[in-house]
Amino acid sequence: MDFLKSVIVWILKRILPPQRSGKQIIEAVHEDDIENLLQELGLLESLKNGDLRCESCKCLITKENIQSIFSYQGRIGFCCENIVCYEKLIEKTESE
Amino acid sequence: MSMDLGGIIGYISPPTIAVLFFVWIIRNPEKFLIWVSTLQRVYAWASKENQKKAISNEIEGKLNLYSKKVNSELGIDEILPYRAKINWIDDRETKINRESFVKGEHVVIKMSYHQSREMNLVLGALDYIFKGLVPRGRMYVNNKVMKSIDLKMTHRILNMSGSYSGIEYFLDDVLPPWLEDPEIESFYQKMQPIEERGFFVSVLLNEIIILGKLIPLGDEIRRKRAIAESKDFVLFLHDLVTRKKEGELCYVRKEIKVGIILIARQEKRLLFGKGPYLRRFERNIEEGCERIYIFAAGRNIPFAKEIVQDLEKSKEKAEKITERDTKFTTQAGGPARGYFSLFQIQP
Numbered sequence: 208m209d210f211l212k213s214v215i216v217w218i219l220k221r222i223l224p225p226q227r228s229g230k231q232i233i234e235a236v237h238e239d240d241i242e243n244l245l246q247e248l249g250l251l252e253s254l255k256n257g258d259l260r261c262e263s264c265k266c267l268i269t270k271e272n273i274q275s276i277f278s279y280q281g282r283i284g285f286c287c288e289n290i291v292c293y294e295k296l297i298e299k300t301e302s303e
Numbered sequence: 304m305s306m307d308l309g310g311i312i313g314y315i316s317p318p319t320i321a322v323l324f325f326v327w328i329i330r331n332p333e334k335f336l337i338w339v340s341t342l343q344r345v346y347a348w349a350s351k352e353n354q355k356k357a358i359s360n361e362i363e364g365k366l367n368l369y370s371k372k373v374n375s376e377l378g379i380d381e382i383l384p385y386r387a388k389i390n391w392i393d394d395r396e397t398k399i400n401r402e403s404f405v406k407g408e409h410v411v412i413k414m415s416y417h418q419s420r421e422m423n424l425v426l427g428a429l430d431y432i433f434k435g436l437v438p439r440g441r442m443y444v445n446n447k448v449m450k451s452i453d454l455k456m457t458h459r460i461l462n463m464s465g466s467y468s469g470i471e472y473f474l475d476d477v478l479p480p481w482l483e484d485p486e487i488e489s490f491y492q493k494m495q496p497i498e499e500r501g502f503f504v505s506v507l508l509n510e511i512i513i514l515g516k517l518i519p520l521g522d523e524i525r526r527k528r529a530i531a532e533s534k535d536f537v538l539f540l541h542d543l544v545t546r547k548k549e550g551e552l553c554y555v556r557k558e559i560k561v562g563i564i565l566i567a568r569q570e571k572r573l574l575f576g577k578g579p580y581l582r583r584f585e586r587n588i589e590e591g592c593e594r595i596y597i598f599a600a601g602r603n604i605p606f607a608k609e610i611v612q613d614l615e616k617s618k619e620k621a622e623k624i625t626e627r628d629t630k631f632t633t634q635a636g637g638p639a640r641g642y643f644s645l646f647q648i649q650p
Contacts, residue, residue: 231320231385231435233362233427237355238415242391248401274426283401284650291480293426297433300410 220234241270246274248283262299263292328520333371336364347416354416359422362427368454369463370431373456376504378625381512387431389414421469423469425461425477429527432457440443440515445527448537451490451506454481455498493541500544501641506596507540510559513594518558529558536561542604546571553593562587562595566607580610581617588620588648595621595646600631604642611644 236244245251254258259268262284266272274293275286286296293298328335340360347354365387370383392399392411412430414423433453441449458478461469482488497503511533517527538553543563552564564583571579580597587595599607615623629641 219555227380227384227386229385230388231431232390233430234389234390234392234409234411235414236392236411237358238413238417239350239351240591241413243393244399244411247399248404266522273413275410275412278405278407281405283405290476294429294477294480297429300408 236276241273244276248273250283261285261287261292263287263295264289307645313486314623321396333364333368337368338407340364355391355394356505358416358420358423360412362424363389363423364394365464366427366431366460367372369460371446372463372505372561375633376627376629377509379512381439382437382504383432385435387435389427389428421466421472423455424464424466426470428457428460428522429477432460435513440513442509443514443526444511444520444533445530447486448533450481450487450488451494452511454478454487454491455494455503457586459498465635482599486598490537496544497537499632501543501598501629502540502544505629505643505645506561506563506628507537510536510561512592514558516518526559532556532559536557553587553590555590556607560591560593561590562590564595564597566597566599566603569602577610577613581613584614584618584621588618593648593650594624595648599642604628604640607642607644614646618646620649622649 239262240290242251242254245254250259254268254270254273257267259273260266261268262277262279264287266287266289272288273285274288277284277286277296279283279300284296286292337360340357340562343353343357343360347357366387370387372382374380374382376382390411410430412426414426436453436456444452458470458473461473478491481493494503497507514529514533518529535556536554536559539552541551542564554560562584564580564587565578584595584597597607597611611623611626614621624645624647626644627642629643631639631641
């Protein structure tokens with residue numbers, strides 16, 4: 208039985224490609240779930256009242272133009288769909 | 304002949320096909336994920352959950368497949384060491400609230416099913432590469448140089464995906480804002496010939512990985528020194544790949560100590576044989592190189608392999624770390640077969 212087991216392990220080791228152990232998480236939210244997420248964060252009212260601004264270009268954040276929600280220095284920030292603002296956000300969070 | 308064919312057909316029974324397919328899946332999980340995501344798109348209209356599965360399987364499948372290809376160029380998993388995983392924030396077991404969100408480090412990206420699929424891939428790729436490319440070594444590289452490397456790698460990954468609209472989106476919208484910085488622009492332009500000649504992954508990224516291993520965390524003096532050298536090293540590589548004449552070159556500073564031997568001139572090979580290259584190798588060691596790369600292309604590859612074999616036998620201090628067949632672009636712009644070998648010199 209042990210022999211059979213070791214044969215199976217030997218075969219599997221040769222068939223299975225080596226796997227990378229770590230994962231890099233990309234956090235995502237479906238476009239239809241944005242309101243739910245903002246509700247959980249207690250920010251839906253602020254969105255509706257027009258109180259949320261893009262961290263980078265300071266434009267008004269709406270349900271349509273929001274691209275990213277992030278936590279930064281103990282507060283929550285937002286990024287609009289302008290790719291330049293998104294890149295600035297990545298750079299900012301990466302350099303921390 | 305007909306017996307043979309009959310025999311072969313006999314082996315291709317449904318169970319055999321099922322077993323072969325199963326083996327293919329476990330050997331190519333990323334390709335399988337991409338297939339699955341294509342199928343999931345067919346019934347994605349039915350529910351939001353299906354759309355989420357289609358999006359995440361496509362992005363994970365593509366990023367993991369292409370990052371594996373990049374890693375295979377060097378034969379180690381340290382270029383893009385982590386697998387990409389899409390984590391839908393609202394699918395977590397513990398529901399998120401304001402307090403926990405603020406405490407964590409989150410960047411949540413909106414993924415849209417209805418807009419361009421390439422947009423999702425570009426957003427995912429930027430997040431994945433800007434944080435996950437040579438993670439241990441990137442802190443020892445000048446910020447502007449590292450940014451140009453990140454952008455070059457993102458472009459490379461999108462090229463692998465073969466998605467014209469994704470590449471177009473990257474070139475038209477993503478890249479230009481970064482290139483407004485003249486230093487990033489200058490380094491990014493330098494990356495092009497370095498990549499084309501096959502030095503981008505095999506030398507540049509490899510040296511960054513090695514910096515991450517050699518410099519102890521918290522050693523700020525060495526970190527600052529490496530940051531300064533990294534900038535200079537890119538200029539050295541650019542000069543090397545853009546000059547017309549063959550030759551050996553050394554880059555020996557405090558942190559980066561590299562020798563590069565190009566085996567390119569056939570007349571030299573015919574006239575003098577291996578001798579000059581073996582002597583160069585010895586001279587590189589005397590000059591303080593800790594790693595020596597040997598590059599060859601086309602018809603010079605078998606000759607280069609002979610030199611490498613000789614070096615393995617004759618140089619006790621030199622240990623062959625890796626040896627790979629590659630592809631690169633010639634100075635005339637055509638594709639060519641390449642080869643490189645890396646020796647580590649023992650102190």
